Amino acid sequence: METEKVSIEPESIKKVVKEKYGAIARGEVKGCCSTSNAASDTLYNVGTVARGYKQSELAEIPSGANLGLGCGDPTADADIQPGHTVLDLGSGAGIDCFLAARRVGAQGRVIGVDMTDAMLEKARANAREGGFSNVEFRKGEIEKLPVESATIDRIISNCVINLAPDKRPVFAEAYRVLKPGGVLSISDIVSFGSVPQSVRRDAELWAGCIAGTMDKADYLALIRETGFKQVTVRKEVVYDAARGPDYGFASVTVWATK
Numbered sequence: 436m437e438t439e440k441v442s443i444e445p446e447s448i449k450k451v452v453k454e455k456y457g458a459i460a461r462g463e464v465k466g467c468c469s470t471s472n473a474a475s476d477t478l479y480n481v482g483t484v485a486r487g488y489k490q491s492e493l494a495e496i497p498s499g500a501n502l503g504l505g506c507g508d509p510t511a512d513a514d515i516q517p518g519h520t521v522l523d524l525g526s527g528a529g530i531d532c533f534l535a536a537r538r539v540g541a542q543g544r545v546i547g548v549d550m551t552d553a554m555l556e557k558a559r560a561n562a563r564e565g566g567f568s569n570v571e572f573r574k575g576e577i578e579k580l581p582v583e584s585a586t587i588d589r590i591i592s593n594c595v596i597n598l599a600p601d602k603r604p605v606f607a608e609a610y611r612v613l614k615p616g617g618v619l620s621i622s623d624i625v626s627f628g629s630v631p632q633s634v635r636r637d638a639e640l641w642a643g644c645i646a647g648t649m650d651k652a653d654y655l656a657l658i659r660e661t662g663f664k665q666v667t668v669r670k671e672v673v674y675d676a677a678r679g680p681d682y683g684f685a686s687v688t689v690w691a692t693k
């Protein structure tokens with residue numbers, strides 16, 4: 436089957452992304468990385484590696500929170516302390532929110548923001564099932580966060596920012612809501628080399644966390660330009676299976692402070 440091609444307008448990207456992750460939340464599609472298009476399978480497979488969660492951590496959260504949609508373990512690098520307020524950008528079914536909730540304890544709290552209704556419903560059901568009273572899920576877009584300025588100690592995000600049509604407002608909003616001295620710890624997919632337009636303009640590959648990736652150097656430069664300091668790549672896994680002749684993709688976990 437031919438992969439759907441759409442004009443890559445911000446609103447059509449958002450629509451495709453919402454449809455895809457709504458279908459995943461409702462169990463109609465298994466994972467972000469399955470496709471009926473054999474030609475895209477190699478690229479889709481990148482989303483299934485480089486996650487790095489400890490089994491002991493996963494045993495402490497509702498199993499329905501783990502939909503296999505992440506590309507790293509950003510909570511592990513976020514230096515989350517008891518009492519902290521943590522914000523998860525694009526929280527999905529809540530996996531990283533629940534891992535963070537264990538770390539912040541009863542005195543702390545975790546806010547997950549997601550734009551997809553079915554994901555929010557699933558995450559809230561997982562919170563009830565696991566008895567997580569220190570976690571709340573808010574509907575919103577990461578480009579315009581429903582969060583007060585300078586109220587957050589730690590921001591985490593897992594395989595979401597690449598899905599945003601424009602990354603600049605995402606980092607600007609993250610900077611706005613973070614307290615001075617707060618930490619940003621994000622896992623995401625980035626690209627390098629000359630990614631072909633046929634990949635860049637493939638809507639299904641956008642929703643599959645590939646087409647919307649930024650060049651790694653530009654991505655890090657944008658985070659610095661936003662005002663973040665000590666911008667460091669803590670982990671990086673290059674996806675050998677998805678390399679083209681002169682381009683490729685990698686999962687990175689980036690750490691920065693305000």
Ligand SMILES: C[S@@+](CC[C@H](N)C(=O)[O-])C[C@H]1O[C@@H](n2cnc3c(N)ncnc32)[C@H](O)[C@@H]1O
Nearest residue numbers: 456504505525526527549550551576577593598
């Ligand atoms: C690949 S999934 C990752 C979910 C979760 N972070 C995890 O690791 O399981 C991407 C999630 O981000 C959400 N999302 C994508 N773009 C968004 C945006 N611009 N604003 C808010 N949520 C967004 C989707 O609805 C989806 O739940």
